[in-house]
Amino acid sequence: MSEKLYLYPLWLRLWHGLNALFFLTLLVTGISMQYSDIDFPLVRFDLAVTGHNIAGIGITLSYFMFITGNLFTSNGRQYRINIRSLFSDLLAQGRYYLFGIFSKQIPPFPVTLKSKFNPLQRVSYIGAMYVLFPIVAITGWALLFPETIARQAFGYSGTLLTALLHIVMGFFMSIFMIVHVYMCTVGKTPLSNFKSMINGYHEAH
Amino acid sequence: MKKVLNLILFLGFTFWCFAQDHVNSENRIANRHCLDCHGQRVYSFVNPDDGSTVRKLMPVDFRVDSALFYTGAHHIFKCVDCHVPEYDSFPHPNQLRFEPMYACLDCHGGDDTYAKYHFETIDEQFQKSVHSPETLNGFTCWNCHDPHSFRINQRTGESIANTIAYDNAVCMKCHFETGSEVMLLLANEKLKPMSVSHDWLPNQELHFRQVRCIECHAAMHDSLLVAHLVSPADSAVKQCKECHSRNTMLLSSWYRFQNIENRNKNGFVNGVLLNEAYVIGASRNEILNILSLILFGLTLGGILVHALFRLKMNKRKRHE
Incomplete structure (x- = not known):
């Protein structure tokens, strides 16, 4: 019987579920709009626009839920980085994912109540939630109200730059999501981490 | 020395202004007679019967904005190049109402x-x-x-x-x-x-x-x-996809001309970046598309290799 840790409180699981739902909707509708093709429409264009707008508003609201939760619960502490040892920590975790994991070595940063993320997770989650997400959200809202965008910025079209930034950052978020989903299979069993996000309990290796 | 330089600059500027204006100045003088009334919202004339000054509104259809005229495509013309010289007299003769208009x-x-x-x-x-x-x-x-x-x-x-x-x-x-x-x-x-x-x-x-x-x-x-x-x-x-798609109908119109002009002037990458018209689904950057496909492929490839190694090692462990 492995040890079970209650790591994911209800609000966090609710937020995570909403975030996943909105993100997937944004991903599918976004790809459908960007690569819109008369002969092979993934989602009908007008539906894709409406879906993208609604999911964009939804994910922004859920982001405020995430920020509020992190501000007023202990979950916020999970995103603190130890700068001094960051490089060596990342190296150790990277080495584990690339080599140690295949020989069933003990993870260098086991999951505990105080520290549920390893350094690589922490850096990537901070990058996704505190850097990429705000850029995607701000540019997305600007595109929702294009009259707020400067016509020209540094000699380039403001709308084009905003859209470009939105798409590029959205793409990196998608890459993050794919890697995130895959890394979640690295648990006690391939599905145990997914179950954790439903019942709140993490099963240690 | 400074005064001489200032004088040269002043004269140069005056000459430049004069040269710019010279093209239109001859027409402006000739047209002033017409625009004195037709260039105004309210025009006035002297009633020959009693010598009083009469003020009237110029009907919109007969009004000519001189600022727009002199920046327009036909600014090089005098009024009488297109209208008969009989308009010179006022009140204009009645039959001029039926003056045939030129077509393009x-x-x-x-x-x-x-x-x-x-x-x-x-x-x-x-x-x-x-x-x-x-x-x-x-x-x-x-x-x-x-x-x-x-x-x-x-x-x-x-x-x-x-x-x-x-x-x-x-x-x-x-x-x-x-x-x-x-x-x-x-x-x-x-x-x-x-x-x-x-x-x-x-x-x-x-x-x-x-x-x-x-x-x-x-x-x-x-x-x-x-x-x-x-x-x-x-x-x-009425179909969104006719514009918002790769084969957008907008590419068969003036936007295509703008894009080609832009690319010729600024080079391909700048031409794409400087393009003012952003249309969802139609504006695509081939370089970014290729880069994103490479990155996406590398990510999936990396995950696949990692997953295969994990499976292989798991099997080996199980056999042991």
């Missing part, structure tokens, strides 16, 4: 100087359009293109935003929110307000600002930057 082709037809504008094709398209004189009694080129203010935007490097605003203002002269007197005159009907007739269109205001009306309401023609075959409202483009 009278001057521009069959002339190699204007070949690039394809005036003959424009006329063919116009005759087949909903604006043809057959459909709308008395409709002429002038209803849209006031010869006293008409300006060429395409091919002049004018920005897309300004060109769209200018071109759409031409349509809005008659098709504005509550319809216009001109519509009553030509078609004896009042149009639905634009916001009602376009209530199906998402982001109405944005579309009106970013797209020319003719992109959806006129059939494109390869050699025309401004399509003139305006179709009935029920056959206008």
